[in-house]
Amino acid sequence: MAEFSWSSHSPLEHALATGVHGLRGTEAGVSLTEIRNFDLIQVMARRGKWAELARAAKTRFEVAAPDGPNAVQAKDATLIWSGPDQFLVLSKDGNHAMNTLAPAFSGLASLSDQSHARALISISGAKARSMLAKLSSLDLHPAVFPVGAAAATSIDHTSATLWRGGDQPDGQAVFNLLVFATFAESLWHTMLDAGAEYGIDIRYSEELA
Amino acid sequence: MRIVCPFCGERELGEFTYLGDAKPQRPAADAGEDAVYDYVYLRDNVAGVMSEHWYHGGGCRSWLKITRNTLTHEISSVEPAAGVGAAKVGV
Ligand SMILES: [Zn+2]
Numbered sequence: 357m358a359e360f361s362w363s364s365h366s367p368l369e370h371a372l373a374t375g376v377h378g379l380r381g382t383e384a385g386v387s388l389t390e391i392r393n394f395d396l397i398q399v400m401a402r403r404g405k406w407a408e409l410a411r412a413a414k415t416r417f418e419v420a421a422p423d424g425p426n427a428v429q430a431k432d433a434t435l436i437w438s439g440p441d442q443f444l445v446l447s448k449d450g451n452h453a454m455n456t457l458a459p460a461f462s463g464l465a466s467l468s469d470q471s472h473a474r475a476l477i478s479i480s481g482a483k484a485r486s487m488l489a490k491l492s493s494l495d496l497h498p499a500v501f502p503v504g505a506a507a508a509t510s511i512d513h514t515s516a517t518l519w520r521g522g523d524q525p526d527g528q529a530v531f532n533l534l535v536f537a538t539f540a541e542s543l544w545h546t547m548l549d550a551g552a553e554y555g556i557d558i559r560y561s562e563e564l565a
Numbered sequence: 566m567r568i569v570c571p572f573c574g575e576r577e578l579g580e581f582t583y584l585g586d587a588k589p590q591r592p593a594a595d596a597g598e599d600a601v602y603d604y605v606y607l608r609d610n611v612a613g614v615m616s617e618h619w620y621h622g623g624g625c626r627s628w629l630k631i632t633r634n635t636l637t638h639e640i641s642s643v644e645p646a647a648g649v650g651a652a653k654v655g656v
């Protein structure tokens with residue numbers, strides 16, 4: 357069998373230019389940060405195995421896996437609901453990569469490695485919700501979409517997983533967005549257009565929020 | 566039009582795809598050609614309340630069974646289609 361040497365690249369490598377986009381001369385209203393180098397595993401319960409999978413997940417992560425549209429923060433992972441009886445495990449440094457999760461959930465779930473199949477974008481800032489409101493049909497008001505709320509939804513006709521992470525120290529909301537890698541650049545440009553009037557602070561990071 | 570997905574909550578129509586009548590049931594293997602023809606091709610053109618299959622492809626990717634009035638678009642029930650949610654159906 358041929359040996360391959362895979363080197364991973366961000367799907368936003370070409371589109372992302374750090375700095376300020378759009379309105380200048382005032383504090384940027386939106387902050388867009390691409391998060392790079394994460395592990396993302398899709399976990400789908402086998403038929404009739406959800407209860408057992410939930411127990412195994414509780415043992416491993418020490419928090420209950422989401423059984424509805426929520427994201428749950430564990431010590432070193434985020435569990436994000438992605439549909440009935442399924443969730444995504446977001447982590448880094450190999451703590452919950454395929455090689456360790458597969459034996460933990462053996463016989464209970466089908467696993468699929470999405471680490472290089474999605475782009476992860478963190479959206480914050482005073483105008484984050486105003487920018488997202490142009491693209492999403494969801495009500496993202498904090499009364500309806502509080503910290504820990506998650507949604508499998510479509511943004512600009514593109515499938516996306518959206519959830520609210522923990523607030524920033526200054527109390528501002530943080531929205532996290534997972535999008536298919538091949539659609540990431542398109543959605544990125546759409547967000548740049550939508551946020552230009554507020555000013556966008558663009559960065560990338562290797563740290564999970 | 567908005568549909569309240571039993572898994573996701575209220576969502577816009579654009580996230581869903583319409584399949585059609587949820588009534589036809591696959592006939593038994595020995596049911597004969599007429600029964601299969603009926604199942605594959607013949608549909609009632611309902612003016613009123615009917616049961617339909619919809620797909621939440623732009624959301625949780627679940628098949629749903631929806632009771633909808635074709636004259637008013639009023640939706641009176643939304644439930645998971647058979648087999649959706651391994652833990653929720655048939656256990
Ligand atoms: Zn749904």
